[in-house]
Amino acid sequence: MSSTPPFALLLDVDGPIASPVTRDVAPEIISLLLELAISGIPVVFNTGRSDEFIKRQVMGPMITSGMPENLKIHAICEKGATWFTFDSTGAGEVHIDHGLAVPGHYSDEIRELVASKFDDHMFFDETKRAMVSVEQNIDAANHEYRRAQEQFDSAAMDAMARSGLGVERLEVSQPDANEEISYRVDPTIISTDIESVELGKDLGARRTLELLVADGIFPAEWFTVGDSRTDYAMADWLAQNGHRVSHVDVRPGDGIPAGKPYPVLTARDLGLGQDIIHDHAGLAFLRHWRAQLD
Incomplete structure (x- = not known):
């Protein structure tokens, strides 16, 4: 049997759901996510985080808060490389x-790079299955991390070149011998992801x-939520x-990108x-969305 809920939520996790400072999710956010999902609103996480992070910071608290037996939640992790x-x-x-995974030898080189030169400001995320990610230490000042991040990102680009791999970071491109770019170094305010450009x-x-169609769910409308310019790609695709x-x-x-063919909402709305x-x-x-259902 198919259903058409009035809207669905496609949520980035870092920023909109988890605090970028503590990485924790507030109990009220967990409660509201559950209330919306129980009310029939599809709640899907679309994140660069690993499945282990979602299990620990989102799934665990939702289950502990009283997740009903018949409710299921989809999580798309590592920007589409993994899902559960x-x-x-x-x-x-x-x-x-x-x-879509980064080569294992490159991952090993970055792990050693962080341990030898950057561990005062960041750590290597061992939970990633396809991407390579480093993240700001919680006890590091963000302005100091951001300075170290620029140096790390440059070193990560150099390591790609030594491996003969084409890579891009923001406006900078380093094609491989075939003039191709296969990987991306993507900095955020608390991390750097190294990933396939796909x-x-x-x-x-x-x-x-694909997951919702398999469930027979066809939302009438979507709200995508994010904290970076790359998150607009969710709404772009939809x-x-x-x-x-x-x-x-x-x-x-x-800055809000100009010319988007859909409404862009902020807290001011x-x-x-x-x-x-x-x-x-x-x-x-x-x-706000919970109140709309009353």
Whole structure:
């Protein structure tokens, strides 16, 4: 039997859901996510985080808070490279697109690079299955991390070149011998992801649709939520494929891209100040959507 809920939520995790400072998810956010899902609203996570992070920071608290037996939640991780579904009993099989993984020898080199030169400011994320990621130490000052990040990113690009791999970072491109770019160094405010150029929030959106269609769920409208410019790719893909969508930007200070064919919402649309960002803005929108169901 198919269903058409009034809307669905496609959520980035770092920023809108998890605090970028503590990496924790507030209990009220967990509660609202559950209330919305129980009310029939599809709640899907589309994140660069690993499946282990989602299991620990999102799935575990949702189950502990009283997740019903018949409810299931989809999680697209590592920007589409891995995905799994969880219910009140825990996580199902983790699916991995091995063809999109960074070469193992490169991963080993980056692990050693972090340990030898950058461990005062960042750590190597051992939970990633396809991407290579480093993340700011919680006890490191962000402004100091950002300076170290630039040096790390440059070293990561150099390591790609030594391996004969084409790579890009923001506006800088280093093609391989065949003039091709296969990988991306993608800096965020608390991490750097090194990944296949085929990964992205648009791939996560496509995988989300595939999972919901298999469930017989066809939302009438979508709200995508993110804290970076790359998160707009979720809404871009949905709009390009004929879906009605609005994007919520919980950190619009970086600038809202012009000319988007869909509404872009910020905390100001809820009557809140421009200082309400990240998970505080995410919480405000979850409260708003929950109220719409009453």
